Amino acid sequence: MTISARRTAGVAAFLCVAACASAPAPDAAFGEGLRVCPGHVSNAPRTDAARRVAGYAPVTRVSGIVLARAPTDGCVSSGFGPRRPRKAGGGAGPFHYGLDIYTGAPRPVYAAGDGVVEAARSLRGYGRMVLIRHNDRVKTRYAHLSAYERGLAPGDRVRRGQPIGRTGDSGNATAVHLHYEIIVGGRARDPLAAGR
Numbered sequence: 001m002t003i004s005a006r007r008t009a010g011v012a013a014f015l016c017v018a019a020c021a022s023a024p025a026p027d028a029a030f031g032e033g034l035r036v037c038p039g040h041v042s043n044a045p046r047t048d049a050a051r052r053v054a055g056y057a058p059v060t061r062v063s064g065i066v067l068a069r070a071p072t073d074g075c076v077s078s079g080f081g082p083r084r085p086r087k088a089g090g091g092a093g094p095f096h097y098g099l100d101i102y103t104g105a106p107r108p109v110y111a112a113g114d115g116v117v118e119a120a121r122s123l124r125g126y127g128r129m130v131l132i133r134h135n136d137r138v139k140t141r142y143a144h145l146s147a148y149e150r151g152l153a154p155g156d157r158v159r160r161g162q163p164i165g166r167t168g169d170s171g172n173a174t175a176v177h178l179h180y181e182i183i184v185g186g187r188a189r190d191p192l193a194a195g196r
Ligand SMILES: [Zn+2]
Pocket: 078, 096, 098, 099, 100, 178, 179, 180
């Protein structure tokens, strides 16, 4: 091998390593377990004694797309569905169209499934928000972000497990958390139940 050929091979090997390192390991970003946060949690899912969500699996299949049920690393601080009124007799609470995952400090948020970025912008109430379109029927939304992944823009293709931003408290939020929605045919579904 000539010096120049050796150098070319070295560069090729380096490129391969760099490409491999940047490719997301399937579902490595999503923990095996999910817990409910300490204290009162509205619409809390069923758990075991250690507050682990009962029957939890990190991914599900919804209308042909494999999606993470909790695309960041934290605990459930509010479940999907009608929230109970704060005071007895206060009437029905507002409906919660997503799953809230509290992360404390800002943590990476990952694309829940393969798709195309439809929006990455601020939207009233949601704050900094990413919307991913997975197919004709399925979208996922990620709200209250503190930051978008550098360079992320509408039209970008993303793979499941690829970082898209970081949790935050932008918009109508009182703690650093991810508000995560799975939207099927225009309707929000419970991320912990969708695809079952
Ligand atoms: Zn929420």
